[in-house]
Amino acid sequence: MEQRSGFKTAAIIILTLLSAYGLANLEVLRRARASYMRGEEFFAKRDFKHAMWCYQETQEFYYLPHSHWVDDSEHKEWICRAELGDFIPPEGPLDADLRKDKPEIYQKYQAEIAQITPSGDISYDPAPETPEDKSLDKKMKKKK
Secondary structure, rough: OHHHHHHHHHHHHHHHHHHHHHHHHHHHHHHHHHHHHHHHHHHHHOHHHHHHHHHHHHHHHOOOOOOOOHHHHHHHHHHHHHHHHHOOOOOOOOOOOHHHHHHHHHHHHHHHHOOOOOOOOOOOOOOOOOOHHHHHHHHHHHHO
């Protein structure tokens, strides 16, 4: 009798642990999907900087358990970088280029991103033209 109750207790504990592990994995997958979809919304608005941040969040925080959301966000991050013309991370040294630092990843997307003409960061508001800039523009127009 005691062996059966011990077996039942062990089985209940194991099933509880397995279900807790499964639910934790489901939560990570749900968050990875939510982060990826947030990036997709920014991507649709052509706000590539914010989209890239969401895709990076998906890759960094929700890598395990590895899902297709992580792979898709890696792909979209490289497209955003190509659109922005931004392959140098802000925290790296001045000569650090992601195309050289991560050549195996760059090779996967090289053909696709080579066709993209960088549009730059459209959320950046440049400084207004100075009087010197305006006079230079007039001189350039006269030369033509």
